Amino acid sequence: MVNPVLIIALPLLIAFLMPLFNYIHKKLPAVVALLTAAFNVWIITVNFNEALFNPMVIEIGNWQAPFAINLYIGPLAILAVAVINVIALVLAIYNLEHDYEINDKFYSLFLMIIAGTSGMVMTGDLFNLFVFIEISSVAAYGLTVFSRGDSYEAAFKYIIIGAIGSVFLLMAIGFTYASVGSLNMAQIANAAENLNPQLMRIITLLFMVGIGIEAELFPLNLWVPDVYSEAPTSVTSILSGAVSAAGIYSLGRIFFTLFADPALYTYLMVIGIITLVIGELVAYNQENIKRMLAYSSIAQMGLIVTIISINTSQAVSAGLFQLVNHSILKVLLFISAGVLVSAAGSKKIKDLSGLGSKKPIASLGFAVGAMGILGVPFFNGFVSKLMLINSSLNAEKIIITALILFATIVEIGYYLKVIQKIYFEKRETKVFKTANVFIPVLVLTVFVFALGIYPELITTTLDKAANELLNSTEYITTVLGGM
């Protein structure tokens, strides 16, 4: 067993050593970032089975259970951390060749985002959750401005909204501490049923505001389209694939493990449905391809929150599968769209015409990603959409089933519009030279088809993760040791 603390500690260490590597050789930071991400993936593969069947509790500094700041790595955490780090590895490969100017500072912040999101997912301490959220969002603010131009305004907007969110998050943590007297998640979960329900409702709403910013929930997602359309491609991808996934994970942790009150799921469901409907409808009208993908990402987050709020084990595992698929597909879409945009020299969808034969790999990547989101058979999105519809029908929530189908129809509208532009129109204007994205697109496409044709690869993990979310007793006894 390799100690999973290294997943957080190593990227942080390397991040601050980046100037040194840059001093030795200009090309070294990219390679070091790649190696760090690969090392993280290796740690996760080594620990995967143990975390799945025998959740690990790592107490930092060897203090005893309720006083220690602990990491909890169970099925849910290992699933999320695996998704985050695989995405980070793919993007580190993508960063070796890129269309925009980046330097060692970029890699420092990139590694900090990996450390922050992995920490968000693994931590068992409420205040550490706040610190890791801030690490990843401050790194994200910094990364946004790397493409210059209009990105400063996007970054300013992101900073303001993110900082307001962090104030609310801190208030929620303060009230939780004042009412429970501990910051350990297991102890809070243990004490939650004795809490005043009114107070609990206020606390969870404050948490929803604070974390909703990372999880792209309405109405806190005003920064998403601006940041996603202005930031460099790999930043957009990691925000969409890793940071928002970690946000949904923390939201699940707080709403299911910590404050498991069925009355609260109505809030989640309402917010999720509003996010879904607004996201899809606005995405349909976008002319800018990156903004379109950003709104599609918002809609997917809304869909996941809606389905998780049904609160049956089938629905939660479907939601988690959709989350994994969304991370894979959106990263694929953003990488391909980034290449298409720099080839056309414009972000407008109408300027992308006829790139299908000029940029075959990126166009194919975009097509695969779009089909996956739509849920065409043999793509991973098909299996998860089937599970979503199945679980919402079993829970007798016909409205949600109808909404999922409605969302799919709108998605067909706007994704096929782009595919039609790329493949079935002639190109008259010139094509710019772009980076080669063969390896990232290949890796992600393999994941898409592997999960689509053989979903058993992941279903055990998903079921165990859903079980962990819905049964907080196991979590509590594992951390506190039957106290």
Add this chain to the structure above:
Amino acid sequence: MISFLEEWSFFGGSILLILIGLYGVITKRNLIKILIGLSLMDTGVNVLLVSLGYVENGNAPILTSIIKNNSGAFVDPIPQALVLTAIVIGVAILALGLAVTIKIYEKYGTLDISKIRGLKW
């Protein structure tokens, strides 16, 4: 009346500070003033956290040796530790925000958000 003020001025005052900051962030058109509002919100939440851990007549935490007879009654140290971290994070965000403001000013020559094209609220 006085006892009521004593009891509630910490909570009420800090919540008021947060709301004043929020009002500033939402209504002001000047980038610097928005950041000042943000800083007020940060301060408000820090005061709130410290006041949550306050104990009547409490001493400075942990150092028991200098207080012989009343070692149990010190203020809760954990919120203070949290606030130290939160202050550092707040300063980092503020510095980053000001740096971005400088860049926006270089580009547009104004700090008024209604005149900055890309910034749609």
